[in-house]
Amino acid sequence: MSMDRREFIKIAGISALLGITGKGAFELLRPGDLDAFEGQEGGAGLRKEDLPKIRWGMTIDVKKCDGQVVQKVRGVCDYLHNIPHFNNKKDEVKWIWGDTYEHAFADGANEYIDDAIKELPFLLLCNHCDHPPCVRVCPTRATFKRPDGIVAMDYHRCIGCRFCMAACPFGSRSFNWRDPREGLKGRKLNPEFPTRMRGVVEKCNFCVERIDKGQIPACAEAAPEVMTFGNLADPNSNIRQVLRVRTSLRRKIELGTEPFVFYLV
Numbered sequence: 001m002s003m004d005r006r007e008f009i010k011i012a013g014i015s016a017l018l019g020i021t022g023k024g025a026f027e028l029l030r031p032g033d034l035d036a037f038e039g040q041e042g043g044a045g046l047r048k049e050d051l052p053k054i055r056w057g058m059t060i061d062v063k064k065c066d067g068q069v070v071q072k073v074r075g076v077c078d079y080l081h082n083i084p085h086f087n088n089k090k091d092e093v094k095w096i097w098g099d100t101y102e103h104a105f106a107d108g109a110n111e112y113i114d115d116a117i118k119e120l121p122f123l124l125l126c127n128h129c130d131h132p133p134c135v136r137v138c139p140t141r142a143t144f145k146r147p148d149g150i151v152a153m154d155y156h157r158c159i160g161c162r163f164c165m166a167a168c169p170f171g172s173r174s175f176n177w178r179d180p181r182e183g184l185k186g187r188k189l190n191p192e193f194p195t196r197m198r199g200v201v202e203k204c205n206f207c208v209e210r211i212d213k214g215q216i217p218a219c220a221e222a223a224p225e226v227m228t229f230g231n232l233a234d235p236n237s238n239i240r241q242v243l244r245v246r247t248s249l250r251r252k253i254e255l256g257t258e259p260f261v262f263y264l265v
């Protein structure tokens with residue numbers, strides 16, 4: 001199940017009524033609140049500070065994930081974000097990838113889950129944590145948390161100190177040891193997304209560039225049967241409905257970072 005596209009379109013329309021940018025609207029509005037605003041002429045009397053916030057999150061249905069899904073979502077993400085490919089682990093740059101249960105849940109999140117599930121690939125990516133240690137340690141604020149919960153990066157501010165990599169307990173970040181353009185040679189580039197430079201850290205951005213245009217993340221669009229993206233702040237959102245009926249795990253919750261990627265098992 002993917003996020004309701006209709007809600008995105010409504011947010012875009014209401015942003016115009018409110019006289020705020022599309023980006024601002026997405027940070028301030030949540031789908032469940034939109035119906036109430038639609039009848040208001042020009043959004044009169046509506047103050048930004050009165051609007052509730054969005055908290056974007058994702059679920060991944062492990063039971064429906066396999067090697068093909070991993071390949072598909074990684075291919076889509078790699079193309080859209082111009083992620084370089086190098087043929088060795090040390091230089092690897094990864095935003096989303098498949099890993100084993102043992103690696104994903106080294107702490108044994110639930111030792112009693114079905115053994116068959118433990119054999120399936122777990123899609124790993126940045127968890128867009130609510131209390132992200134990577135943000136706390138960044139000396140230049142190159143990594144920051146947006147009001148909608150997305151942990152974003154400004155590559156131009158990154159000085160390559162890698163404090164964020166040391167602080168992230170999930171291994172969600174990659175360092176460009178080599179010029180990424182070398183790893184993009186011979187591949188079709190996405191002209192709409194910037195290539196990075198050697199010496200810069202990068203990671204999954206929850207497709208913030210798509211969200212700000214009213215689209216869901218590309219991986220969730222490519223594998224709607226596996227991934228659900230939505231607003232956790234809205235009790236009626238698709239993601240909240242899924243989480244109500246399915247058992248979910250989050251990685252390393254004992255560390256208190258509050259990951260916002262949930263694994264349905």
Ligand code: SF4
Nearest residue numbers: 126127129132134168
């Ligand atoms: S998963 Fe790692 S990189 Fe992503 S927000 Fe959490 S601490 Fe930061």
Ligand code: SF4
Nearest residue numbers: 077204206207217219
């Ligand atoms: S949310 Fe976007 S950036 Fe993150 S893994 Fe999915 S496709 Fe890649």
